[in-house]
Amino acid sequence: MLELTFSADDLAYTRFAISPLWETVAAVRVLKYPAEHPLHRRWAETVRPRLAAAGTRLEPLSELVAPRLIAASACPPPTSPAPDLDLELAALRLQPHDRFVTDRALLGLPPAPDPQAGLDRLADTVAEFWDVALAPYWPRIRALLDGDILYRARLLASGGAHRLFADLSPGVSWMGDQLNVPRTRPGTVPLDGRGLLLVPSAFAWPKLFSLTEPGWQPLLRYPARGVGTLWEHRERDAPAALAKILGGSRARLLALLDEPAATGDLAFRAGLSAGGTSQHLTALRDAGLVSAHRAGRYVLYARTEIAEALLA
Structure with a gap:
């Protein structure tokens, strides 16, 4: 002791x-x-x-x-x-x-x-x-x-x-x-x-x-x-009020980022085109709501603390 x-x-x-x-x-x-x-x-x-x-x-x-x-x-x-x-x-x-x-x-x-x-x-x-x-x-x-x-x-x-x-x-x-x-x-x-x-x-x-x-x-x-x-799966629906501000697709992408993910995976899960998903993610990153992290050939997107607070 x-x-x-x-x-x-x-x-x-x-x-x-x-x-x-x-x-x-x-x-x-x-x-x-x-x-x-x-x-x-x-x-x-x-x-x-x-x-x-x-x-x-x-x-x-x-x-x-x-x-x-x-x-x-x-x-x-x-x-x-x-x-x-x-x-x-x-x-x-x-x-x-x-x-x-x-x-x-x-x-x-x-x-x-x-x-x-x-x-x-x-x-x-x-x-x-x-x-x-x-x-x-x-x-x-x-x-x-x-x-x-x-x-x-x-x-x-x-x-x-x-x-x-x-x-x-x-x-x-x-x-x-x-x-x-x-x-x-x-x-x-x-x-x-x-x-x-x-x-x-x-x-x-x-x-x-x-x-x-x-x-x-x-x-x-x-x-x-x-x-x-900490690692419990916590994917949630995007709050309706947040969708009114960001738009339904961007709010949905934020909700899907319960774990860091690449553009292609997010596009498939959200039912969006890869190009449209990329544009939405760029806008969310510019607004400080997602961050981008390179892992080999892929770029992973993750929610920021501001986004976590908004979804809560």
Whole structure:
């Protein structure tokens, strides 16, 4: 059991953050060890052929992901509540070289001849994997993570730290000034006024990941509430009011984008011509309602957060 001891300052500095970089790294773990992640099977079965079509090679990243350990240098703690991936990748590239070297040694990997080149290659791999496998789904994932943070903020406001941590993850408990966290390597870690960073995650499930090593911001990455519903099929009819504004075809296409899809597939499902579907998708993209993501020979379209809100 890991015991995190809090002072009054630590409670004051306990905060939440979302990390697209962490989700990307944890998603690679789902692909590498599929038997441990049945909850994400639908996502994995969808993205594997897309990664193959795009020729994406994951070795610079996947080698840093082990069954019980993910190299901290592959996903530094976020420095703001909701950074975008570009900001986190810049931080990844600027890490001290000794951290990267130490992580490789802990995982039994050969030394990197040029640590900076290794970090740059790692960042490039993350960006490529993100574009194909995570970016089309990010609005849905982000909504799940935002919902978890809102829920826990209400718990903190109504019942303090005891209520906040009560259902964070199985085995986590708050006693006095101490948070008890299940971990294979037990120990007591004073937070020393740094506070605790809480990072809800879709792809951490079913595990809880902690980082308490010297030189890092202490953090807990935990499964977000409601993650079991993330990949449920939620295709819906377009609201009549939305169809009056956008037109029936465009509203229907938005409703069909429950999962990212290519133009041809959408045209078939919507009963439209490929050319007409392409024109509608271009208009929706120009309006900020869909985003386009290349996966090999195909371009996948996905709803944006604005579109998700409109359909809700």
